[in-house]
Amino acid sequence: MNKWERIKNDIIVKDFKHFDPVHTFECGQCFRWKQIDNNTWFGVVKDLAVKLEWDGKNLIFHDTNGDDFLRVWYPYFDLDRDYGEIKSMLQKDDPVMKEAIGFGHGIRLLRQDFQETVISFLISQNNGIPRIRKIIESLAQNFGETIDSENPDIKTFPTCERLAGASCEELRVIRAGYRDKYIQKAAQQICSGDIDMDILINGDLTQSRAEIKKLFGVGDKVADCILLFSGIRYDIFPVDRWVRRVMAELYLGHEAGYEEIRNFAAEKFGALAGFAQQYLFYYAREKKIGM
Numbered sequence: 001m002n003k004w005e006r007i008k009n010d011i012i013v014k015d016f017k018h019f020d021p022v023h024t025f026e027c028g029q030c031f032r033w034k035q036i037d038n039n040t041w042f043g044v045v046k047d048l049a050v051k052l053e054w055d056g057k058n059l060i061f062h063d064t065n066g067d068d069f070l071r072v073w074y075p076y077f078d079l080d081r082d083y084g085e086i087k088s089m090l091q092k093d094d095p096v097m098k099e100a101i102g103f104g105h106g107i108r109l110l111r112q113d114f115q116e117t118v119i120s121f122l123i124s125q126n127n128g129i130p131r132i133r134k135i136i137e138s139l140a141q142n143f144g145e146t147i148d149s150e151n152p153d154i155k156t157f158p159t160c161e162r163l164a165g166a167s168c169e170e171l172r173v174i175r176a177g178y179r180d181k182y183i184q185k186a187a188q189q190i191c192s193g194d195i196d197m198d199i200l201i202n203g204d205l206t207q208s209r210a211e212i213k214k215l216f217g218v219g220d221k222v223a224d225c226i227l228l229f230s231g232i233r234y235d236i237f238p239v240d241r242w243v244r245r246v247m248a249e250l251y252l253g254h255e256a257g258y259e260e261i262r263n264f265a266a267e268k269f270g271a272l273a274g275f276a277q278q279y280l281f282y283y284a285r286e287k288k289i290g291m
Contacts, residue, residue: 002079004069011069013059018083020106021054027107027282029229031120031133032140032157044140046072046113047156049149075111078231083108086275096250097276100283107278111231114197115190116157121225122182122217138174139183163187182217189215200232205266208233220258234274237265238281245290246280 004013021041025033033043041052048068053060061073074080087105091098119139124132136157143162144155163171164187171180189195199211212223224238237243239261248255252264269276284290 004079006066009063009065011061011064011066011073013061013079015057016059018087018106019054019059019077019108021052023104023106023282024108024110027104027278028129028285029278030110030112031129031136044147044154044156045076047145047147048072049147049151049154075231078108078111086272090269090272090276090279097279100246100279103286104279104282107282109231109234109275109278110229112229113157114226114230114232115160115187117226117230118186118190118215118218119157119160119163119183121222121229122186123176123179124225125179125182125217125222135174135176135179139176142173160187160190164191179217185216186218200227205233205235208236228274228277235266235271237262237269237273237277240281242281242284242289243277246284249290 002013002016004011006012021033021035024030025035025041025043032045033041035041036051039053039055041054043050043052048064050064050073051062053062059077061069064073087101091101120132120136123135123139127135140155140157141153143158143166145158146152147154147156163183166184168180168184171183174180176183194214196211200208203211208227209220209223212218212226213220218226221238221240224236227233228236228238239258244255244261247261247264251268252260256264265273265276
């Protein structure tokens with residue numbers, strides 16, 4: 001467990017290991033963090049906005065109280081997990097994973113809000129990260145609620161109730177294209193209770209995938225991303241072009257389909273497959289493996 005203390009209006013997690021904001025915020029799992037300068041980031045999570053400072057050793061949450069830290073930031077940053085143990089287990093007798101972990105050593109899997117993760121990864125389909133961020137920010141500005149902060153322009157990610165009640169015509173303002181109907185329909189399904197959260201959390205992997213794929217517009221890759229990046233399941237291995245490339249180049253020796261890669265990952269990485277995926281994805285993308 002990471003130690004933290006409050007000093008004036010800041011919360012400081014001291015001697016924080018296994019973290020780097022660039023690795024964590026730029027690895028494709030989240031979209032509402034913005035770098036202000038070399039050491040400072042600004043992010044919006046749930047009903048809070050925060051300026052986050054990282055000095056290479058300490059993680060500082062500025063203008064944050066203890067209640068908000070424990071309610072939002074502690075679980076969000078997965079502060080109760082031992083990433084040293086995860087890394088040790090994954091890289092044992094695996095030089096590829098050791099190299100990937102060394103490169104992306106500061107990645108932490110964020111426990112993001114389920115509803116926000118669903119909508120964000122529906123938007124992510126066939127989209128680059130800069131455009132995803134732009135669309136999500138437009139979604140917040142047009143449909144979110146104002147956050148009590150120094151900047152009155154900062155807004156929450158909209159609730160599914162708000163999005164379910166919006167027409168596709170109203171949603172056009174965010175310029176998400178064909179994804180408008182995905183956003184509207186998925187929000188309506190969530191509000192109607194079409195998704196059984198107990199199955200997502202406690203079912204086996206096949207059951208969880210089948211349940212989340214009930215949402216309109218959710219296919220295999222988006223399903224796996226939602227389950228992983230909302231912190232629901234970690235025994236899951238989303239496959240995109242970068243993961244295909246790194247698996248072909250460094251593990252399998254040939255191009256493989258989705259099922260073959262998932263089965264290989266399940267056998268090799270087991271319950272830690274989601275962590276392995278993020279290290280491999282970030283390594284492959286930044287090193288341009290297979291290009």
